[in-house]
Amino acid sequence: MDLFVSKYFNKIDKKGRISLPSSFRNVLPKANRNEIILYKSIKSPSIEGCGVGRLKEIAKRINNLDFFSEDYDDFSTSIFSEIVTTNVDKEGRFLIPEALKLYAGIKTEAAFFGQGHFFQIWEPKQGLKNTEDSRKRLLKEKKSLRMMLTQQK
Amino acid sequence: MDLFVSKYFNKIDKKGRISLPSSFRNVLPKANRNEIILYKSIKSPSIEGCGVGRLKEIAKRINNLDFFSEDYDDFSTSIFSEIVTTNVDKEGRFLIPEALKLYAGIKTEAAFFGQGHFFQIWEPKQGLKNTEDSRKRLLKEKKSLRMMLTQQK
DNA sequence: CATATACCCATTGACGCCCATATAATCCCA
DNA sequence: TGGGATTATATGGGCGTCAATGGGTATATG
Numbered sequence: 374m375d376l377f378v379s380k381y382f383n384k385i386d387k388k389g390r391i392s393l394p395s396s397f398r399n400v401l402p403k404a405n406r407n408e409i410i411l412y413k414s415i416k417s418p419s420i421e422g423c424g425v426g427r428l429k430e431i432a433k434r435i436n437n438l439d440f441f442s443e444d445y446d447d448f449s450t451s452i453f454s455e456i457v458t459t460n461v462d463k464e465g466r467f468l469i470p471e472a473l474k475l476y477a478g479i480k481t482e483a484a485f486f487g488q489g490h491f492f493q494i495w496e497p498k499q500g501l502k503n504t505e506d507s508r509k510r511l512l513k514e515k516k517s518l519r520m521m522l523t524q525q526k
Numbered sequence: 527m528d529l530f531v532s533k534y535f536n537k538i539d540k541k542g543r544i545s546l547p548s549s550f551r552n553v554l555p556k557a558n559r560n561e562i563i564l565y566k567s568i569k570s571p572s573i574e575g576c577g578v579g580r581l582k583e584i585a586k587r588i589n590n591l592d593f594f595s596e597d598y599d600d601f602s603t604s605i606f607s608e609i610v611t612t613n614v615d616k617e618g619r620f621l622i623p624e625a626l627k628l629y630a631g632i633k634t635e636a637a638f639f640g641q642g643h644f645f646q647i648w649e650p651k652q653g654l655k656n657t658e659d660s661r662k663r664l665l666k667e668k669k670s671l672r673m674m675l676t677q678q679k
Numbered sequence: 680c681a682t683a684t685a686c687c688c689a690t691t692g693a694c695g696c697c698c699a700t701a702t703a704a705t706c707c708c709a
Numbered sequence: 710t711g712g713g714a715t716t717a718t719a720t721g722g723g724c725g726t727c728a729a730t731g732g733g734t735a736t737a738t739g
Contacts, residue, residue, distance in 0.1 A: 383719070388694085392719055408527065415665070415672060425527055432529055432642050434674055440587050441601070446569055447660040448674055450646075454639040454657060457532045458549070462695065465718080537730070541684080545729055615685065618728075 375400055377423075377487035380504075382497055384482050390466040394485050397492060398465050402426055409467065412456045413476050414493060417503065420473045423491040428456065469494070528553055530576075530640035533657075535650055537635050543619040547638050550645060551618050555579055562620065565609040566629050567646060568601065570656060573626045576644035578611065583643070622647065 374396070381394040398406060401424040411422045431452060438445045459467045469479065477483075477496055484500040486493045495503065527549070534547040551559060554577040564575045584605060591598045612620045622632065630636075630649055637653040639646045648656065664671040 386720065387722085390720085395718060410531070412675075415675070428527075428529065428531070431674060435642060441568070441591075441597075443569070443663075447664050448671070449641045450639065450657055450660045451664050451671065452674065453529070453531050453642045454533045454646075456640070458527050460695075463697080464720080466720085468694080539731065541732085543684095543730090548728055613685080616687085617730085619730085621684075 376489050377492040378489070379487050380500075381485045382482060383485065385469070385479070389468050390462070391469060391483055392464070392466050393461055395465060397485065397487070398461065400424070407461045408458055409461060410456050410458050411469070411473055411494075412452075413473065417493075418477055418496075418499065419503075420469065420477050420479075420494040421488075421491050422494060425458065427491065428458075529642050530645040531642070532640050533653075534638045535635060536638065538622070538632070542621050543615070544622060544636055545617070545619050546614055548618065550638065550640070551614070553577070560614045561611055562614060563609050563611050564622070564626055564647075565605055566626065568604055570646075571630055571649075571652065572639075572656070573622065573630050573632075573647040574641075574644055575647060580644060581609075 377397055377400050379394075379396065381397075383392045383394070385391045393409065401409065405425045408425050409422050410425055410428050411420050414421045435445070435448050435452065438448060457470050457473070459470070461467045469483070474480070477494060478499060479494070479496045482497055484495045484497040486495060486500060486504070493500070530550055530553055532547075532549065534550075536545045536547065538544045546562065554562065558578050561578055562575050563578055563581065564573050567574045588598070588601050588605065591601060610623055610626070612623070614620045622636070627633070630647060631652060632647070632649045635650055637648045637650040639648060639653060639657070646653070
């Protein structure tokens with residue numbers, strides 16, 4: 374499986390370390406399995422994360438913008454300066470930077486939610502509430518959900 | 527990681543030295559890891575910096591502008607004639623030339639902002655404000671920022 | 680000779696690496 | 710197929726190393 378799926382609830386220890394779920398670690402390319410990138414989610418009080426390979430793709434896209442335009446700086450600043458890289462130790466743990474923990478309201482525990490090509494880290498209660506809420510929104514349009522689930526390739 | 531990412535706030539000591547963030551040092555080619563180039567940003571009151579290898583890339587970009595346009599001369603002059611090279615000492619510190627500190631309003635502390643293939647140095651408060659401003663501009667077009675982050679190859 | 684800058688050494692706190700344990704999952708063989 | 714044994718995962722903690730910062734002194738350069 375090369376996608377981030379399922380959800381996990383892990384603890385932050387005294388040193389601030391938290392385990393990246395084992396199944397998530399296996400999604401990371403064997404080459405850079407000891408480094409992930411984190412950034413504030415744009416649309417929710419959560420942290421998003423993924424392997425460094427994804428960052429390189431983003432870099433390429435930005436590089437294709439007109440270098441002398443204002444957009445270039447806006448994207449470059451909002452993305453590169455907001456992204457942090459963190460090292461995953463041999464036990465599979467990493468540090469969530471203080472600023473990001475603050476943004477997501479995370480203290481002693483965090484919830485990991487697989488999102489396919491990336492994952493989200495939430496304060497557990499907020500994360501669960503968010504899952505409920507988004508499911509409710511989907512059910513309001515039952516039809517579209519049913520279609521999504523039953524549609525054959 | 528071979529990109530300048532994240533942001534750092536470091537102090538300038540009595541001798542005028544400031545640490546180039548360790549993660550930035552690692553982006554510099556192992557060969558010329560003790561030398562960086564600095565120049566005034568054209569678009570903001572900040573200093574831009576990168577490894578010496580990046581010079582070629584800058585030249586290329588300027589070359590892509592229309593040679594007979596005013597822009598060409600302006601960019602060419604503004605950038606090339608303003609570039610200074612600085613040495614990074616064994617502890618990873620360097621001196622920001624007086625003229626550049628003045629241009630950016632930097633006094634006792636400076637903020638480093640990763641920008642992918644280069645980085646910016648700001649007076650901390652102005653730098654933070656700039657980040658906010660550019661994020662606001664982008665959020666007006668939520669779709670574009672989201673696309674940049676989530677688009678699949 | 681005077682000022683600026685490079686080199687060397689020191690300090691402090693944060694982080695990485697290593698080792699340890701408990702619980703859970705998997706295996707393997709009788 | 711059952712049950713003990715092996716492996717993996719999440720978690721805890723010691724300790725050495727590195728990064729950021731401070732300062733003394735040699736050296737260069739005008």
